[in-house]
Amino acid sequence: MHRARVVLQASSKIGNSERFASWLIKNPQAVAMTINANRLKSSTAAEPFLNGSSSAYVETMYNNWLTDPNSVHASWDAFFRNATNGAQPGVAYTPPPNLAPYAKNEVPLTSLIPASGGMPSIASGSPINEKIIDDHLAVQAIIRSYQARGHLAADVDPLGITTANLPQLGMRAPSSELIMRKYFNFGTQHTLSRHSLLGWKQSLLTWMPTSATGTVGYEPSPTKRSLDNTCDSIRGHHIAKLDPLEIANFNTAEKNPREVIYNSYRFDEADMDRVFKLPSTTFIGEKEKALPLREILNRLEQAYCNNIGIEFMFINSLEQCNWIRQRMEPPNVTKMSNDQKRLILARLSRSAGFENFLAKKWSSEKRFGLEGCEILIPAMKQVIDTSTKLGVESIIMGMPHRGRLNVLANVCRKPLHQLFTQFAGLEAEDDGSGDVKYHLGTYIERLNRVTNKNIRLAVCANPSHLEAVDPVVQGKTRAEQFYRGDNEGKKVMSILLHGDAAFAGQGVVFETMHLSDLPAYTTHGTIHIVANNQIGFTTDPRHSRSSAYCTDVARVVNAPIFHVNSDNPEAVMHVCNVAAEWRATFHKDVVIDIVSYRRNGHNEVDEPMFTQPLMYQKIRKTKPVLEIYADRLIKEGVVTAEEVKDVKDKYEKICEDAYNQAKQETHIKYKDWLDSPWSGFFEGKDPLKMSPTGVVEETLVHIGKRFSSPPPNAAEFEIHKGLLRILKARMEMVEKRTVDWALAEAMAFGSLLKEGIHVRLSGEDVERGTFSHRHHVLHHQKVDKATYCALAHLYPDQAPYTVCNSSLSEYGVLGFEVGYSVTNPNALVLWEAQFGDFNNVAQCIIDQFISSGQAKWVRQSGIVLLQPHGMEGMGPEHSSARLERFLQMSADDPDYMPPESPDYEVRQLHDCNWIVANCSTPASLFHILRRQIALPFRKPLILMTPKSLLRHPECKSSFDEMAEGTTFKRVLPEEGPASENPDKVRKVAFCSGRVYYDLLKERRDRGLEKDIAIVRLEQISPFPYDQLKSEISKYPNAQLVWSQEEHKNMGSWSYVEPRFRTLLRNQKQISYNGRATAASPATGSKAAHNKELKNLLDEFCVL
Ligand SMILES: Cc1ncc(C[n+]2csc(CCOP(=O)(O)OP(=O)(O)O)c2C)c(N)n1
C-alpha cells in the first residue's frame, strides 16, 4: 500500500506538464524512486480509505488506473486525477457520476450501503465510507479463502475420522467447527490432527464469528501477521529477482501477482442479508453479479466444503484457476440425470459384486480387495468414458495390488474365466515363471458402450514394488503417442492409480511427475487416481507422511487435486469428468483423491483390529457405499428395490457361469496376460535366424561424413571452435577408414535409422555425452535453442532419431525407457547412466523389470543400458557399474554347457534373460548395437562402456571390421606373435573391456608378446563356451588366467570362474589375476590405485 499512497503523494508535487497518468505507465518505479523519504511520514488520516485492508484495494485501483484510466470507476479516476493534480488530503474524492441506468444484474454502489447504521450515503456527496470498502474486501477475501483453503474444511472422509487421528472415537472436529459461519471455539484443538487444524483453523477461519457474541469479525490470532504476509506474497516469488544472469523466463500467466491484503473486517448478523458485488474471480453467482452475503457463504460452502475439496489455487495460471472455478463453483454442478445415476449404481453393483463373489468362492485367498473403495471402478469408467468422448482412443494404466482384479474384470473387461483360473493353481502352458495374479498385465481392445467408440486399454504388469510401474507406464504412453504421431496426446493417455501411503512415500512418484512437462518425456497429462483408504498396511497417515495430504507431491507440477468423499458417488463422478476435461484441455496432470476406507485388513487374511481398533469399529458401523447409494436412489424414485436386486443377481450369475467355465480349464497361459502385444513381429520369423549386422562401406562413409560435417547452413550457424576441431578429426578418421567409439556408435545408430529403425537415446547429458565425446546436438553459439543434429538428417526417408538429456533421475528415467522399449520392437531404445555407478539408484527397474520381466510377464524388451565403467583412479564412485551384479542375475546355468550347433550364438541369446557385455573395440560396439535389432526376438543388453578408451589411440577399428559380411565377435582371439606359435605360448590371459589395453602395453613393454596370448570376451554373458573352447585348445601348453581390473569379489570373476570350470571339465585350471577383494569398488587414493594396477600387471607377466 505504501507504494500507492506514496506515489499518490509524490504525484501531487509533479509539475503540470507531467500530470497525466500516461507518463507514469512508462516507468512507474522511477516515480517511486523519486519520492522524498519525508513524505512517507505524512498523514493520510484525511483519506481514511487509504488505511488498513482497503489500501491494497486502492493500490490495485491505482495500478489499473495507471495502465488505463478508463479501467477504473469514474469516481476513482476523478480521485486519482485530483490527487495527481495536487488536491489536498480529504478533498481529492468526488462522488461517482450516476447518469446511466444500471444494467441487469449490476448493483449500484449506493445500494450496498446498509439502510441503517448511520453511514453517510455516497449519493449525498460525502466521502465514501471506509466500512463499505472493507466489507467488500472482506467478502472478496472470504471468497478467495474458500477457493484456496476450503478443501481443508470439506467433508471428504466417509469415516469422519479426519486423517485418522483418533485419540478416541468421536473426537473429530464437530461440523460446527468446520464451517465458517458456525465455528469459532477452538477449544478442542488438542483432539484434532495437525493436518486438520494447523492449516485451516488459523487461516481459513480468520473471519469466523465468535459464537459468544454472534459477531462476524476478525479473530486476532498469533499467526495473523504471517497470514497477512502470506496473502501479500502469495505470488510475489513470481516477480522476485532471483536469477543473477537474468535469463530465467518465469512463465507465469499472471503478470501482476499482487493480491489483496486484508487486515481486519467485521460483519454484523444484519450484514448477512446485504448484497455484495461478486468479483470476476468467482462463478458462484452464475448469471448473478451480486448476491446477499448469506447466499455467497452458502454457495461457497457447497462448492468448497461439501464432499469435494479442491486444491488448485497454487496453480500459476489465472486461466486454469478460472477454468476450475467455472466447473466447481456454480450451484448444482454435481447434479446428474437419472440415467447417469442408474449407470453409476449398475457399475457400483458390479464392483461390489465382484469382490463379494471372490470373497465367497476363495475366502482365504489374498486378492487385495477393493471393499471400502468400490467407487474406484465407476470412477475409472467415468474417466475413460469422458476421455473417449473427448477423442482418446488408447489408455495405458498402471496400478498397484488394491482392486486390481476388479479393474481387470470390470474396467478392462478381461474374460472372467481367465481371471478365475488364476485362483485354481494350474500349470502354465507356455514358457516363463509367471507372477502372482494381482501383478499381471493385460491388453484389450473393445467397444466402449457408453461412447460407442473403440478403445484400447492396457494395464501394465508390475512388481510388488509400489509405484515402480509409474515411469514405465509413462514411457509406454509416450512411445505409443510417438508412433501414432499423436504429438499432443489427444489419442493416447495414461491413468495411474495409487495407494495413499505409496503415493506419499515413494520417491519415484516425484521422479515420474517431474517428467510430466519435459519435451522428450511428457505424455501430455496423466490422470492420477488415489484409492485413498487412509491406511498403508498397518500404518496410518500420521506416521506415514509429513504432508497434509497424501497427494501433496502433485503440487510441484501444478496439478489440480480433487479430494472427494467416496460415499458420494455423484461427487466422485463429477470430479472424474472435470479431471478428464482438464487433461483434454490443458494436457497437464491432475489428481483425483478418492477418500475412502479399507473394509478388511491389508489383505483378506489380515486382522486390522490389532493395530487400528478404533478406525475399524467405525468401519464396521459404516454402511457400504452400494447400500448408501441404492437407498438414496430408491428414495429419490430413480430405481426400485427390485431393480437394484435384479442388477446384483444378474452379475452374480455372470460370475457363476465364468466360474464354471474356469473349472474346465486345465492350464493357464501367460500370453493371455501380455500388456504389450507386438502384432506381426514374431509371425513368419525363424526364431533362430539373425540378420547380418555388417553394412556396405558406402553407408559407413555416408554416415561418417554427415556426422563429421558442420550444419549444412554453416555460414549462418556458428558452432563452437572446439567442435570444429572435433568434426575435423572425425572426418580424418573417415578418410582413413577408421572409427573411434563415438563414430562407431553414430554409425550403428545411423545405419539403423537408414533401415527405418527409430533410435532413442536418453539419459543425463547424453546429447553431448558425459565425457564430451558424442556431440550429437550442436548448438549455435549466438542463437538460443538453434541446434543441429546430424543423425536426424542422414537420409530423407530415414527413421526419426531422438536424443534427449533427461532430468537428473535414474529410477524414473530408466523406468520410462523400459516402458518405451516394450511398445515397439522396431526401435532401439538406449538409456545411458552418467557413470555406471549410478545405476543402483534405478535398481528396482533393473531387478524387477529388466532382468526378470520376460520370465514373469512374457514381455520382451530390447533396451540397452550404456554404463561407463572402468578403474581409472577416479575414486570409489565413477569407477564401477557393478558388472558383477548384472552377471549374478544372468540366469544361465554355470554347470551346463549347451551343445554345439551352427546357431549356438542365437540359441544362447534366445534362452538368456539378458546380455551382459564389456566390449573393447568400436567395431564390437557397432555390431552389438545393431545385433539388438537383427535378433528375431528382443533381449535387454547391459553394456559396460569406456571412459578413457573414448580417446585411446589404440581403441580404434577399421571399416573392414564393420563392412558387409562382418559380424559381432563374442570372443576376440589373440592375433599377434603369440598366435603364430601357439605351442610356445606359456600363458593365456582372458579378459574383458578396457584392461586389455593395460595388459597389451605391459606385455609389449616387457617383450612378452610371444609368451602371453590375450583373449578378449566381448560378450561375457551368455558365456561364449564354443569360441572359448577353441581358443583354449589352441594353446595346449599354456597356463590360463582370468585378468580383471575390478576387485576379486567384483567384476566378472565370480561369473566366469565356474563356467570356465565347466568348460575345462577339471582337466585344466584357470587362476585369478587382479585386485584383491574389497568392500569399496575402488580406492580414493591415486597412489593406491597405481600400486594396485602395478601389482595386477606384475602378476600378469609372471610366467
Ligand atoms: C516399495 C514397496 N515397499 C513396501 C511394500 C510392502 N507393502 C505392500 S502394500 C503396502 C501398503 C500400501 O499402502 P497404500 O499405498 O496406502 O495402499 P493400500 O494397500 O492401502 O491400498 C506395503 C507397505 C511394497 N509392496 N513396495
Ligand SMILES: [Mg+2]
Ligand atoms: Mg492405503
